[in-house]
Amino acid sequence: MKRLCLALAVAMSCGLLVQPAEAQKRYDAGASDTEIKVGQTVPFSGPVSAYATIGKTQAAYIRMINDQGGVNGRKINLIQYDDAYSPPKAVEQVRRLVEGDEVLLTFQIIGTPSNAAVQKYLNLKKVPQLFAATGVARFSDPKAFPWTMGFNPSYLTEGRIYAQYILKEHPNAKIGVLYQNDDLGKDYLKGLKAGLGNKAASMVVAEASYEVADPTIDSQILKIKDSGADLFFSATTPKQAAQAIRKIAEIGWHPVHIVDINANSMSATLKPAGLEASKGLISVNYVKDPADTAWANDPGAQRYLAFMAKYYPDGDKNSNLNVYGYITAQLLVHTLKMCGDTLTHENVMQQASHFTNVDLDLLLPGISVNTTPTDYRVNKQFQMIRFDGERWLPFGSVITDGNE
Known part of the structure; x- marks a missing residue:
């Protein structure tokens, strides 16, 4: 009996010694205790x-x-x-x-x-x-x-949501799209057209791309205006979005104007473009506006x-x-x-x-x-917003994209 107890004691003490080894920290390069x-x-x-x-x-x-x-x-x-x-x-x-x-x-x-x-x-x-x-x-x-x-x-999802909005609120719109000539701009254009479905061919009347290094997008704006477009979708980053807002105001064009989420920053886009010129812009959001007293x-x-x-x-x-x-x-x-x-x-x-x-x-x-x-998308929900000349105001309900 003594031998059995001794054996159990030894086994238990060995187990206690083994436990820390089993709970060892595991690191790849770039990580340590500190x-x-x-x-x-x-x-x-x-x-x-x-x-x-x-x-x-x-x-x-x-x-x-x-x-x-x-x-x-x-x-x-x-x-x-x-x-x-x-x-x-x-x-x-x-x-x-x-x-x-x-x-x-x-x-x-x-x-x-x-x-x-x-x-x-x-x-x-x-x-x-x-x-x-x-x-x-x-x-x-x-x-x-x-x-x-x-x-x-997802830019595809965002593009589809704009299409849903257009079909509901502006079903007879003639759409002109300015897009960045890379995956960002192309995904937005693809999502918009997918959302418009079989109406895309007749509703999208002009498309104009630009390179990030282009100094201006003036010629693209004029091309889209001359197409007869009355709804302008800016699938851009802040610099070109601001340029588009300014140019549209300068030439006295008044289309329904949608800007993507990457380009709806007050400090990076709207203020450089001019708040008055930015009035009426439509976009989406998923975060709180810290300037909103709400x-x-x-x-x-x-x-x-x-x-x-x-x-x-x-x-x-x-x-x-x-x-x-x-x-x-x-x-x-x-x-x-x-x-x-x-x-x-x-x-x-x-x-x-x-x-x-x-x-x-x-x-x-x-x-x-x-x-x-199987679903790596971190953000799948949006709120539509409209700029009133001072801040972005939400409208409608939160939209969730269920597509993977």
Whole structure:
């Protein structure tokens, strides 16, 4: 009996010794007991440098989290490089992040061209391309690219929603489309036409594309106006959207004017274009407007405003670009917290593909983040909005896209 008890005691003590080994922390390159390396490219310069403030907000948010002790006791080391919205530069900088800095993951690479340039490389390396700042469908396709997850609502979905609005409110419209000549613009055009269905051929009377580096889009606007279009869809980024608003006002044209979500920023588009010229614009949204008094007592909005005041006082607290930077960084931190002590490439994607009703401070009521291993779309819900000359006002109900 003594021998049996002794054997059990030895076995139990061995078990206790084994338990910590079974619960060992697991790290891939870029993670340790004290640090999590996250890499990002941002257009701090170049044709869409208006988006630079997104990266600045994200860096400020990470500073706040680190001041609070980090994530599960680890500080986040956010490494940011300028890619100037240039695909070759993005490739160079992302390779530097992966092979030189050895980041655990890339986060919020900004822009469709930059993300497209590095997608195959990151998937080959099995390094997460997390919350890519684009809504092109290929960045939320887990079958083809399991290591890539986009953040932005789908441009295809957004285009379909505009089509639904047009068919309901302007069924006899003659539509002219200005679009960026890349996946961003082409997805919007494709979504619009899909939503119009068999009416697309007769309703879309003009299409004009532009290159990001083009100095102006004046000739495209004149071409669309001369087509007889009375509804103008701007599938663009802020610089060209502002140019279009100004040119349309200058020539005295008064079409129904829709701008995509990438270009509806007050600070980056509407103010440069002129608020009076921007009056009547239609777009979509999925976040709270911190300048709207309706959110004055909202806890999430209050947290955001306190953050901006302390960590990014030079930033425009009312800019939707900074709101975007805040919620994307918040979702990154949520993901890393869920990873616990298993900070591997695989577990990052495992956690990011199992979000259930994740609430972010500045998402509109009724909108939350849900993902599955077969549905990587982080945002699938929209609210239609109209600019009244001072601010964006919501109309209609929240629209959810059920298509995968």
